[in-house]
Amino acid sequence: MAAGAASGGSATTDTYKEARTWLLLPAWVTLSILVLAPVIMMLIYSFLTKEFRGGVIWEFSLAAYDQFFFDRGLFGDDPPKIEWTYVTIFWRSIWQAGAATLLSLVIGFPTAYFIATRSENMRPVWVFLITIPYWVNLLIRTVSMKFLLRDQGPLNDFLMSIGLIDSPLHIVNTNFAVQLGLFYSYLPFMVLPIYAAVERYNFALSEAAADLYASKWTTLRRVLLPAIKPGVFAGCILVFVPSMGSFLAPDLLGGAKNFMIGSLIEEQFKGNAGNWPFGAAASMILLSMVLIILMFSARQQAKADKAGG
Amino acid sequence: MKHMMKSGVAALALAIGANAAAAEGELVLYHWFEYIPQELLDKFTEETGINVTMDTYDSNESMLASLKAGGIGTYDVSVPGDYMVSIMAGEGMLDTIADGELKNKGNIAEEWADPGFDPGRQSSIPYQWGSTSFAVSRDAYEGDIQTTDILFNPPAELQGRINMLDSQGEVMAMAALHMGIPQCSTDREQLKALNAMLQEAKQHWASFNSDTAKEVLVSGDAAVGQIYDGFSAKAREEGANVEYAFPTQGYIAWMDNVVLLKDAPNRENALIFMDFLLEPENIAAVSNFAQYNAGVNGVGEFLDPALAEQPEKNPHDKAGPGVFIEVCDEETQAVYDQIWTNLKK
Numbered sequence: 001m002a003a004g005a006a007s008g009g010s011a012t013t014d015t016y017k018e019a020r021t022w023l024l025l026p027a028w029v030t031l032s033i034l035v036l037a038p039v040i041m042m043l044i045y046s047f048l049t050k051e052f053r054g055g056v057i058w059e060f061s062l063a064a065y066d067q068f069f070f071d072r073g074l075f076g077d078d079p080p081k082i083e084w085t086y087v088t089i090f091w092r093s094i095w096q097a098g099a100a101t102l103l104s105l106v107i108g109f110p111t112a113y114f115i116a117t118r119s120e121n122m123r124p125v126w127v128f129l130i131t132i133p134y135w136v137n138l139l140i141r142t143v144s145m146k147f148l149l150r151d152q153g154p155l156n157d158f159l160m161s162i163g164l165i166d167s168p169l170h171i172v173n174t175n176f177a178v179q180l181g182l183f184y185s186y187l188p189f190m191v192l193p194i195y196a197a198v199e200r201y202n203f204a205l206s207e208a209a210a211d212l213y214a215s216k217w218t219t220l221r222r223v224l225l226p227a228i229k230p231g232v233f234a235g236c237i238l239v240f241v242p243s244m245g246s247f248l249a250p251d252l253l254g255g256a257k258n259f260m261i262g263s264l265i266e267e268q269f270k271g272n273a274g275n276w277p278f279g280a281a282a283s284m285i286l287l288s289m290v291l292i293i294l295m296f297s298a299r300q301q302a303k304a305d306k307a308g309g
Numbered sequence: 310m311k312h313m314m315k316s317g318v319a320a321l322a323l324a325i326g327a328n329a330a331a332a333e334g335e336l337v338l339y340h341w342f343e344y345i346p347q348e349l350l351d352k353f354t355e356e357t358g359i360n361v362t363m364d365t366y367d368s369n370e371s372m373l374a375s376l377k378a379g380g381i382g383t384y385d386v387s388v389p390g391d392y393m394v395s396i397m398a399g400e401g402m403l404d405t406i407a408d409g410e411l412k413n414k415g416n417i418a419e420e421w422a423d424p425g426f427d428p429g430r431q432s433s434i435p436y437q438w439g440s441t442s443f444a445v446s447r448d449a450y451e452g453d454i455q456t457t458d459i460l461f462n463p464p465a466e467l468q469g470r471i472n473m474l475d476s477q478g479e480v481m482a483m484a485a486l487h488m489g490i491p492q493c494s495t496d497r498e499q500l501k502a503l504n505a506m507l508q509e510a511k512q513h514w515a516s517f518n519s520d521t522a523k524e525v526l527v528s529g530d531a532a533v534g535q536i537y538d539g540f541s542a543k544a545r546e547e548g549a550n551v552e553y554a555f556p557t558q559g560y561i562a563w564m565d566n567v568v569l570l571k572d573a574p575n576r577e578n579a580l581i582f583m584d585f586l587l588e589p590e591n592i593a594a595v596s597n598f599a600q601y602n603a604g605v606n607g608v609g610e611f612l613d614p615a616l617a618e619q620p621e622k623n624p625h626d627k628a629g630p631g632v633f634i635e636v637c638d639e640e641t642q643a644v645y646d647q648i649w650t651n652l653k654k
Binding site: 053143 | 378497639646648
């Protein structure tokens, strides 16, 4: 919008100026009802007093944040120490989501590159093929993944039949299974933005680099990657953020032996604990962390863009 | 949104069942998943002209949460377990059924007519009852399984091959039986020992899962599974060589109940539905489907004859007592919540 205005107050800008408020209204209303209102509600709830077995009492309290950061022992009357339980859970989620993002990038980038370099009428076909598995519900895909990976499943049967392994690999109920599940769930979110970026990339630049004696690796690193960085960045965010809050893959593939952020929060609302303010506080802390990561990355990005001219 | 979906479903049901007399109204049911046969609901609609809309839940706690979050006034009846009936009554979520409002109330079997969780059956009727214990694959282990050691101190063959229910109440109650301590203990030494025992036992567990408790036994992913009796029977029928245990230390008994919710939008129809479920023939259909026991007199002739002989329904002589899950007070519950968090952190 700013760029449009800067390029010289042309007739088009004026045409929309009058109607702009009205045109943006539906978007603003939707955003405030569906995004802003729930977040504000969550923020308020996190500062309220917990009601036994779910619900809140409308009295201000810091108990939820206290529970998150301070350990007062099994009976709640030890002198407070720093609480590592929830930090560990958060760290575990970040680590799992990071691993899944990296895996998606390693597989997703060549895939996107491959699609973008097909002939123009084949590209939509490939994109279409990528999306087909995602017409099926996430739960069903995750359960199917479990059937593929389990000890007596097709993967192990295959590996044993070709003599690569003697006894089945234990994949289900491990962290690796969770990473695989997350990777599989969110892979298209990596492929599609990178594909869009590579498709817009002018391959004459690569040719020019080659003419100037750049090796293939240098061309990739110094020419292609900087040009499509916004796509890669968007892909990573789109995989990382939902992975961090997910609880289907950890529960089904990881065996739910350890809480992830998502399952910890779910337990506060749907489980025995029924501690809504704590669930709200954990959500707010998660939200703040994601925002900080996003803002930090955006700043880095802006800096890099400036430096690059 | 929910409301819209519901009227959508109702409209569809109306359109399909247009020949089934004039619609006598609605009934909105909040029920466990995979528990009531669709044919029975169809039969109810056919007999009464009342259209049934059903939402499902997967645990007592998640039902409580969604009723608390605004479900009261939307649903007519739900199906809480024993301890959850007393919790809901305490929360003021249940309506009282006056004398004479249920014409089939006399059908309730005597032993279930005045249970501790709803004295005098003020707001509920029996639905199904059974036990929760565990099943062991006889391919994996041939030794004695009538002990809670199988779950909490397993023999080498079974270590790392155990699935627990992902449910605090059931895990804690079974652990209390194992240690021989009260379910709502306030003794600090007992609670510390319970915490330590669970930490130790967890190292031998492969997973926590309730929804697939049966599937992991059938597929062989788990050799031991904490499980409900009916699920264990189904696993056996689906080809798993499993045996259901009645440990000498005891096992969990449970009863699900149909309750009349406060502010039920279709109170009359809810009572008609409850009367319908007190007819032996109808409740027997649920038992035949879910493979649990009914709490109504005269169901015998309608039951699948194989059901009565199931090993999962017949505790052996040395079996310990079947105990209901107890409801702890707030302060005690906080410690148990902490132990559960420690277990899963």
